[in-house]
Amino acid sequence: MRPYRLKILRFDPSKDSNPHWQVYQIRMGEYERLLDGLIRIKGEIDGTLTFRRSCAHGICGSCAMKINGKNSLACQTLAKDLPEETVVEPLQGYPVIRDLVVDMGEFFRKNDEVMPYLINPEPPPDRERLQSPEEQQRILQSITCIMCGSCTGACPSYWLDRQYLGPSALLKAYRFIFDSRDRATKERLRKILHEHGLWRCHTIYNCVEVCPKEIDITYHIKALKRLALREALRIRQG
Amino acid sequence: MAAEFHIHDIVVIGSGLAGLRAALEAKRHGTVAVLAKLYPTRCHSTAAQGGIAAALGNEEPDSPEWHFYDTVKGSDFLGDQDAIEVMCEDAIRTVIELEHMGVPFSRTPEGKIAQRRFGGHTRDFGAAPVRRACYSADRTGHAIVFALYEQCQLAGVEFFSEFHVLDIVVRDGKAAGVIALELATGKLHAFQARAVVVASGGYGRLFKTTSNAITNTGDCLSILFQRGLPLEDMEFFQFHPTGIYGLGILITEGARGEGGVLRNRQGERFMERYAPTIKDLAPRDMVSRAILQEIREGRGIDGRDFVYLDLTHVPEGVIEERLPEIRQFCRVYLGIDPSDSPIPVVPTAHYGMGGIPTDIDGRVLSDERGNVVRGLYAAGECACVSVHGANRLGCNSLLDTVVFGRRAGIAIGRELKYLEPSTIQDEEVKKVESDIERVLSRKGKVRTAHLRRALQECMMQRCSVFRSESSLKEALKEIGDLREMYQEVGIQDKGRVFNTELTEVIELGHLITLAEIVAGSALQRTESRGAHYREDHPERDDRNFLKHTFAFSTDRGILFRFKDVTITRFQPEERRY
Known part of the structure; x- marks a missing residue:
């Protein structure tokens, strides 16, 4: 067990006009999660400290927050990797509801814009649609997204243009466009080819750096860009 | 409001x-x-x-x-x-x-x-x-959730989203x-x-x-x-055999499905003794009991309270392709790679x-x-x-x-x-509102976190994989005490916006209610069947207990009634694997 000073940015809309810092001193074992520390603060020291949490092992995406300057999951951040003075803020890029809880409504709504469901008008066979392991492999990384919002909130293009779809929604578009069973590539491309869409990605890689599932999001967005160019050329050539 | x-x-x-x-x-x-x-x-x-x-x-x-x-x-x-x-x-x-x-x-x-x-x-x-x-x-669950959503x-x-249910109105x-x-x-x-x-x-x-x-x-x-x-x-209540030691995080049975085996301190693949035909792929109740039996008899790793799930002989490609999440858990939470080191595991409460x-x-x-x-x-x-x-x-x-x-x-x-459209009465909402106000105005000294931990430790010790009349009676007594202490739970957060201290207090009340039902139901079933193992009644008793337990709330405590199991095709037989 080592002592830590957790400096947490707090805001209660019913009381505060501005956010303010509060420091909590706790001890954590090296393999404890930062989330365990936050839970201990809430349970033992200050019941008003507010944050989201659920699965506590990196699959639900609830506890995304900005930890020492980087969007991360509190349940995947171990004490042994934290400096003694650790700064915890709400997930960067989203309006704050209270303390470490941010409003993700807009984030989820953008996801809905890319037609996030399999579209295939051909009547399905009696059994499964066939898909080779290689074809499945192509979408394997993209389907592991847990929609924690870390990537979009960390994207400088998104900081400048809040209407930008953002890496997460583009990754979702990839997930369906590159699914060999899907038949709506053109319609979906149309949904992401606008001034707040695909070309807003300037290949900065912040999204890749923060993704807790280690998805190479920029790689997927680049694949979409190549596809969009090919389609554009094809249309121009008639 | x-x-x-x-x-x-x-x-x-x-x-x-x-x-x-x-x-x-x-x-x-x-x-x-x-x-x-x-x-x-x-x-x-x-x-x-x-x-x-x-x-x-x-x-x-x-x-x-x-x-x-x-x-x-x-x-x-x-x-x-x-x-x-x-x-x-x-x-x-x-x-x-x-x-x-x-x-x-x-x-x-x-x-x-x-x-x-x-x-x-x-x-x-x-x-x-x-x-x-x-x-x-x-x-798999993640993939299906997203498709259905x-x-x-x-x-x-x-x-x-983020609507916490406080009452279901049945009239x-x-x-x-x-x-x-x-x-x-x-x-x-x-x-x-x-x-x-x-x-x-x-x-x-x-x-x-x-x-x-x-x-x-x-x-x-x-x-x-x-x-x-x-x-x-x-x-x-099912205990999954392989939770990460100390954390309880699930390691899928698929790890054994892909060839992983359980080993005790001697390196022995001990499931061969408990289930000779399908070994590590026996049902969860049997594997969880086997692990705890090994630990009780001093064959946990270094004599401690866990065993190893060994995947080191499984081809790395299989782990990478079919068990990537497990590999990530091991790396993040244990600092090990399952291809190189066995995973310390212990049964973890999994499914009701x-x-x-x-x-x-x-x-x-x-x-x-x-x-x-x-x-x-x-x-x-x-x-x-x-x-x-x-x-x-x-x-x-x-x-x-x-x-x-x-x-x-x-x-x-x-x-x-x-089914006619129903209405919810103002009074029904007002009652819930006054319940909330009452919780928010609590000034007791007891902390939710302490009480919750006491409840969880009580259930773990007295009402988990192994149970007996005495352990269950002690559990019921402790739960009763905890219920009284629950009245003394205080709350610091008096606000209404995203008050998770409030929801934690409410959730704890529900957990106490459920703990009493689980322990009470376990006490009246004086046989061992599936995940319910009574050390004082180690045999299955089909004559008296081939039936479902129905627990009802009454003014005098929990009332139990019973319903026969529906048997159409397969007559009960001894369960061996």
Whole structure:
């Protein structure tokens, strides 16, 4: 067990006009999660400290927050990797509801814009649609997204243009466009080819750096860009 | 703060697999609102790793009949065979339908859905393991949740995210609606409905070591119980054999399905002694007991309280491709790579077989004689059909959620025209509001966290894998004491916006209620069956206990009544693997 000073940015809309810092001193074992520390603060020291949490092992995406300057999951951040003075803020890029809880409504709504469901008008066979392991492999990384919002909130293009779809929604578009069973590539491309869409990605890689599932999001967005160019050329050539 | 009133044909509580599948089906018949404690895709179904069972026969011959037999035997003959047959017969259609909806299953070289071995899945009525688990790497639940959520959105299901259910209104034998707290504002909402589906998931947070999410607190089971409805077979709680030591995080049975084995301090593959035919792929109740037996006899690693799950001989490519999530867990939480080092594991509280009793169409039963509550349906882990009996087989939970979620939706389609729209009265909302105010005004000295830990430790020590009359009586006494202390719980957060201290206090109250039902149900069942093992009654007693427990709330405490198990095809036999 080592002592830590957790400096947490707090805001209660019913009381505060501005956010303010509060420091909590706790001890954590090296393999404890930062989330365990936050839970201990809430349970033992200050019941008003507010944050989201659920699965506590990196699959639900609830506890995304900005930890020492980087969007991360509190349940995947171990004490042994934290400096003694650790700064915890709400997930960067989203309006704050209270303390470490941010409003993700807009984030989820953008996801809905890319037609996030399999579209295939051909009547399905009696059994499964066939898909080779290689074809499945192509979408394997993209389907592991847990929609924690870390990537979009960390994207400088998104900081400048809040209407930008953002890496997460583009990754979702990839997930369906590159699914060999899907038949709506053109319609979906149309949904992401606008001034707040695909070309807003300037290949900065912040999204890749923060993704807790280690998805190479920029790689997927680049694949979409190549596809969009090919389609554009094809249309121009008639 | 004034409450907001809503009107829908159908209200679904819970956005896990059962709730989503029920909502999707019900949407064909009317307007549907889904209320979720979290953002919908943050439900705990996403944590299901290993697969969904269906006898597709893609990798080797299999049949729904073998699946039926395995499930009956896995349930230690407590599962209702009419319901189990319905589920197993519907499994193939269900998985194919999910694939058509877009679920990205892993594939065989020919492009079919890939399948792997899992605990208790056998061919030829127990002869040898069979590949029946359809999977998407080790993120199967996650993959299905997203596909169903996306389909629900496409269909126009309305989602209410971060709405915490505080009451389910049942009036004159009919469900009237749901009262919920909107976390973001602290405002109450009354959802008036013709039909209500409860799909609120499990209650693993009763125990100290659990694979369950922090939010799995069984609120709706407790609410219905307090409204006078029974809970069935609550003594049966499954401990998954392989939780990460110290954390309880699940390591899928698929790890053993892909060749992993359990080893004690001598390096011995000890499951060979306990289940000579299918060894490490024996059902979970048997493997969990075997692990704890090894530990009790001093054969835990270094004499300590865990054993090893050894994957070091499994080809690295298999781990990378089929168990990537497990590899990440090991790297993040243990600092090891499962290809190089064995994983320290211990049984972890995983799944409640018991729950809200329903018939095979998801209709909630009001008693052990088969009467139903009009307009009230339940599906998924919170429900008890009962297809899992005394012990659930791996991959049958996902199947259960989707099969019976859909069946509840179909039943609603049939019955909706006979279900009148209901209203929720102002007084009913005011009562919930005053309950909240009362909690917020508490000034006691007891901390929620301390009480919760005491409860979880009590349940872990006295009411988990091994139980006895004395341990259960002690548990009941402690739970009684904790209930009294609960009145002294104080609260620091007096605000209304996103007050999670408030919801934690409410959840703890529900956990205490459920703990008493689990321990009480376990005390009256003086036999050992499936996950319920009584050290003072180690044998199964078919003469007296081939029946389901129904627990009712009365003024004089919990009343138990019983219902015979439905046996159609397979007579009880000795359960050996």
